Ligand SMILES: O=P(O)(O)OC[C@H]1O[C@H](OP(=O)(O)OP(=O)(O)O)[C@H](O)[C@@H]1O
């Protein structure tokens with residue numbers, strides 16, 4: 001049975017069940033209707049929405065500008081960390097793409113691991129920080145570098161840096177592709193040691209940053225129209 005007909009059938013059944021008082025059928029229907037709100041369920045509509053979002057988005061930073069920013073970051077990081085055998089941590093998920101592109105520009109020995117701390121979780125405003133994966137590699141005496149896509153309010157980076165210091169790192173530095181310009185930093189004046197670009201105070205996506213879970217793969221940095 002096609003989905004539209006299935007729904008019509010379910011709605012008829014809901015009216016029938018309502019009149020005849022069947023709680024079980026109500027539950028079944030409500031569950032089925034709730035599935036429509038699930039983005040994966042209505043995937044065709046969702047593809048259209050996400051394509052429209054991308055088509056209308058403002059490009060704030062082109063891929064070429066991102067590449068130039070990564071080159072400059074890499075030069076600076078090489079000067080400071082080139083003889084330190086640093087232990088780099090990619091902050092998943094957003095830091096994945098920046099970390100990959102940055103590390104291939106670093107021509108000195110280093111180690112790489114990852115951690116996952118998240119507080120946006122598919123939304124466009126942040127909440128409580130949730131540690132999904134804590135760092136495993138011992139940091140004691142190491143020169144630790146935390147690599148992420150964006151320093152927005154900074155609650156994520158501040159908590160990670162604190163964690164690394166408490167874990168006994170010899171030094172802790174941070175590298176972010178983007179610093180968002182506003183005065184809402186969790187720690188006033190918080191800056192990354194290595195920063196590629198500044199962006200205006202809009203919700204951004206692309207190059208690792210997501211819009212509701214999508215478009216981390218966008219080649220550049222974009223902002224949804226009107227947001
Ligand atoms: O400076 P803040 O306001 O704390 O925000 C920055 C953090 O938010 C994003 O992660 P997110 O919580 O979306 O997790 P994700 O990368 O796994 O989606 C981003 O990748 C940073 O880690």
Ligand code: HPA
Pocket residue numbers: 094120150152153202203204205209210211
């Ligand atoms: O502007 C943003 N975009 C994507 N992810 C984010 N995490 C914090 N701020 C942002």
